[in-house]
Amino acid sequence: MLELQGLTRRFGDLVAVDSVRLVIPDGQMVGVIGRSGAGKSTLLRMVNRLTEPSEGRVLHEGQDVTALRGTALRRWRTDCAMIFQQFNLVQRLDVLTNVLVGRLNHRPGLLGTVTSLLKMFTAEERAMAIRALDRFDLAASALQRADTLSGGQQQRVAICRALLQEPKVILADEPIASLDPRNARTVMDALRQVNREDGITVLTNLHHLDTARQYCDRIVAMQSGRVMFDGTPAELTGARLREIYGVSEDEFEDQASEDTTMRPRPVAARLAVA
Template structure:
């Protein structure tokens, strides 16, 4: 069980997240929706402790995550994998090594650093990485440089890397915002497979309600740093959406897509 107790985060005078409380049972797939600036990314980054809460506590199976330091914090980040919009792969390294990087937290300190520098990983870890790549139809690309892959392929490599951490939770921060519809569906299918087959809890920031409705059993809607809705997708009706955001679902999706369009275009040109 992941539990957030009155979590808030301020950046100077800006209240990015304000008093969010929720409980996420193990194995749920939760979609977090909201316009750009609603606080979605800050919320996920606080769970992973990449951003420190200004107030409140985060608990996982009764352990106070907000109190963790040093190795205990590194262990938590291993159990709580993070997937980013821009993939965060080492572009000059081959795909297999990028996936194997997910094992480094299992060998902290100098050993992990040396393994990364010299691509020195045990045979069983290499086998694990190849199985993860094969699961997402990427085994044939194992020895290619990461920067030769499409955006959708790179994001699936990032999911395979997260699986190598053997996480309990995966946090996906706008994982499909930079992708075309076909690649977006492939990535969401991969996340759903991880959730269903491995029983891993998935929290996924999304900018389209229809995607959250299709893939998630629970939807959280944020606006201005506050949680405005928490429930099954069918509960977020057209009337409720208009109450929260002041627009129709079509307008909400269009505005969210436009907000992400510059980043998506930049990613497409880079690819």
């Protein structure tokens, strides 16, 4: 079970996340919705400890994640895989190597970095990577450079990389925000498959309410850093949405589309290894 206890993050006078309390059972798929600036990404980054909380705690299976340091923190980041909006693949490397990077935290310290860069992976690890790629119809692309793939394919490669960490939790930070509708469905199908078949807890930030309703067991709606709703998709009615955001469902969707269209794209992807 994943627990967020009064989780708060301040940036100067700005309160980005304000006393969030959530209890997420193992194996649940949770969608966090809200407009830009609601605190969704900051919340996920605190769970993974990429951003440090100003107050509050994150607990997983009773362990205080916010107190972890060194090797213990590295182990948590292995157990809690992160998927980013812009894929964060190494574009010049082939797909298989990008997936194998997910094994990095299973090696101690510098050895992990050196063996990864030299592609010194075991036969068992390579077989794991091929199985993951085959699961999402990507095995035929294993030796292609990452930058030759479509956005949807690259995000599925990122999911494969996360799976090679053998995580207990996957955090997906707006994984479909930069994708067209067809690729967005493919990526969400992959995340739901991982959740249902592997029993991995998935916590994902989403702009679109329809997507959250279709794929998630539970929806958390945020506004100005606070949780304004926490319940099933059926419980988040149009009337409740208007109460939270002051707009209709159609207006909320239109604003979400504007948010994703206006978001700048990075000039280059970076290798993301916790």
